[in-house]
Amino acid sequence: MAIKTIHDLHHCFDHHLPPADTISSGDTRRFDILDASGGLITRDSQAEELTRLPASALNPVCGPLYMEDAEPGDVIEVELVDFEPGQWGWTGLIPGFGLLADDFTSPWLKISEYDSESVYFDEDIAIPFRPFAGTIGLAPAEPGQHSIVPPRHCGGNLDIRDLVRGSSLYLPVQVKGGLLSIGDTHACQGDGEVCGTAVETRMAATATLRLHKKGNIPSPMFDVPAGASAEQDMGFLVTTGVGSDLMQGARDAVRFMIDRLHKQAGMEEQLAYALCSVAGRLRISEIVDQPNWVVSFYMPRSIFRSKSLRAI
Known part of the structure; x- marks a missing residue:
């Protein structure tokens, strides 16, 4: 049986958003995810375009999915089954954003080609291709529209580089149905994502969703599969x-x-x-x-x- 693909995108977490689909525990869905620019950065983009990206288009997430029988106090498990790579991604220094925003005040943009083995970041630099979704989250209990950018106790823009194929993320449910969304796919990223961007790329992600009744965890937790970090270790x-x-x-x-x-x-x-x-x-x-x-x-x-x- 073909796995259903979710195409619906939104730009905030809000428990009043209509669900893109209703699922049962154990269902698998494929998410068609845009990059963090919402598709506005292309292979031919110039650095100055980073200063003109409309906030309303950034960090789109795919969903939300309504989990049958999910109630506050339960836990939704997101098992990451697969990531389907694209061909290229971008990394940008965006003025006013990043750990060293005061040091790097001008826009800068790097387009990187990649394949299933490596991200070709520069002539002498090849980084292992290690795809994951930076944003996986449920809707918060607080009413209103909430930015995708900051992470929360119910998930969101976690940017945890170990949420790779085979890992499972566990999220505490705050509202009926949970309302799960996924976005912000990366071809690779370092711990901290210190400049504010990874190798941002469009990608499809497949996940199996499970409900754990009365899980009562305070914030996200995750399992990392054995061998998830397979880089050749040269120190x-x-x-x-x-x-x-x-x-x-x-x-x-x-x-x-x-x-x-x-x-x-x-x-x-x-x-x-x-x-x-x-x-x-x-x-x-x-x-x-x-x-x-x-x-x-x-x-x-x-x-x-x-x-x-x-x-x-």
Whole structure:
């Protein structure tokens, strides 16, 4: 039997939105998902177009789906069955957006071709193709229209890079039917998505949805399948940020990495920042030795094709 495809798009979370489909526990649906620009960025787009993207068109999500018998206090499981790749994606530095928005004030755009193996980010940089949906969420209990951009306790724009094929995300239901939507597909992304964008791309995603009665979880949780991170491990270049503020530490660690890539590899700073967003891994290394904490930023050496880049 053919799997039904959901094409309906919307641009906010709102429990008054009419459902695109009604499902039962165990049903599988395929979602036809646009990229984060709503299709406005093309292969031929120029960086300046990033400053003119209408907010009303951004971050479209596909759905919502009404789960029969779902009530507040239940849990909806989203098992990610498959992602069907496109051919290209984009990464942008958008003025006023991103972890280092004060450092990078001009628009910048990178178009990347990809296949089922790799994202060809630059001449000497190939990042493993690792597709996932950045936004998976249910409708919040609070009335009105809610932006897609911030994540919430019922899911949304989580941007968790480990929500790949074979993983399962569990979301707490806040309203009758749950009202599940999925969007924001990425060809690859680093932990933190620090510049504000990953390799944004149009893609179809297939998921099986299950209802768990009285699950009573406070916020999203997920299972990651064994072998989900299959990058060839050649080690990492790691920079750190140390101080009493985790946000400042994160900024310092990323700035340090950009500086290293720029000075040691001759990489354009904008490219280095974007690379941090699509391939890096931002982690808290220490949060107990007050008054200072340590944030580490990992760059996998395996993405670099040349030995000179791997040695930086």
